[in-house]
Amino acid sequence: MITFNHFFPREIKALVSDRSLDFRLNQGAELTKRQKEYLSAQLKAPVLGLALLRQIHGARVFSVNPENLKRPLSVEEGDALITASASVLIGVRVADCLPIFVYDPRKAAIGIIHAGWKGTRQNIVTKVIEMMNQDFGTDPRDLKVAFGPCIRSCCYEVGREFQEFFPEDTALSQEKYFFDLAGANQRQWLAAGVKPEQINDCRVCTCCDKNYFSYRREGETAGRMIAAMVNFAPLKAMGVEDSRVGAYNEDSLKKDFQKQ
DSSP states (O other): OEEOTTTSOTTEEEEEOOTTSOOOOOSSSOOOHHHHHHHHHHHTSOOSEEEOOBOOSSOOEEEEOTTGGGSOGGGSBOSEEEEOOTTEEEEEEESSSEEEEEEETTTTEEEEEEEOHHHHHTTHHHHHHHHHHHHHOOOGGGOEEEEOOBOOTTTOEEOTTHHHHOTTTEEEETTEEEEOHHHHHHHHHHHHTOOGGGEEEOOOBTTTOTTSOOHHHHGGGOOOEEEEEEEOSOTGGGTOOOTTSOOOOHHHHHHHHHHO
16 A cells, blocks of 8 residues: 655545455445445544546546535546545545546645546646636645556557657657656646646556556456545634535535445
8 A cells, every 4th residue: 555644744645555455346436345444444534425436537527515425426427536625535446547646735625536548648637727726726836746556657568659649758669669657647737837846756556566456467357446535634724714615514424424
């Protein structure tokens, strides 16, 4: 398991599981009891809400708020989640694609992204920034961004067309083409105005490191890791007064979480 406790402040928890537990999609997008227990143990705190999507390798971003969390988000399709509500877990499943964690310390907002090559080509990073700006007033210069484990250019052999898709991040070596997925996404964050020192990359390759699931290495039998993020800081304590950032009713949230 990888955490980013050294990079984000204490109230922000961000982690990527390893192959000790499979988080692959089963019935719907909800977590099983065992998967919930795993996350609770790793986070060492109760989670009052849970938001996951049916991932489609695209660039649709979904904003989580008190109203839409009352219904199962697993029916929604997308590849990124953002929220400015405390104690609400947002997560994506990965097995070579890049999980990206986003934190806006000024607006107490977080985001998580499932970035495959298709979503990267569709500029999912830009779409997340645009929606965070629209919903929370986020300035990209304030953002802290972390990259979890993903397939790296050492293993990510691709077709020749990638030279057209990502000319700056596709390299030719011994008559084979290799794509730098993390590099392409870092380039997009920098172009959007995020400071280089505010981007943290764990630099783990899922295909090389057998502690993690890898679709490229294992094929159809590959399991999935979960990348999850939550803000445990009370909103009032952080001075957030924006009317669009609502506090959840704790009793109803507990009931919703138990249903999932």
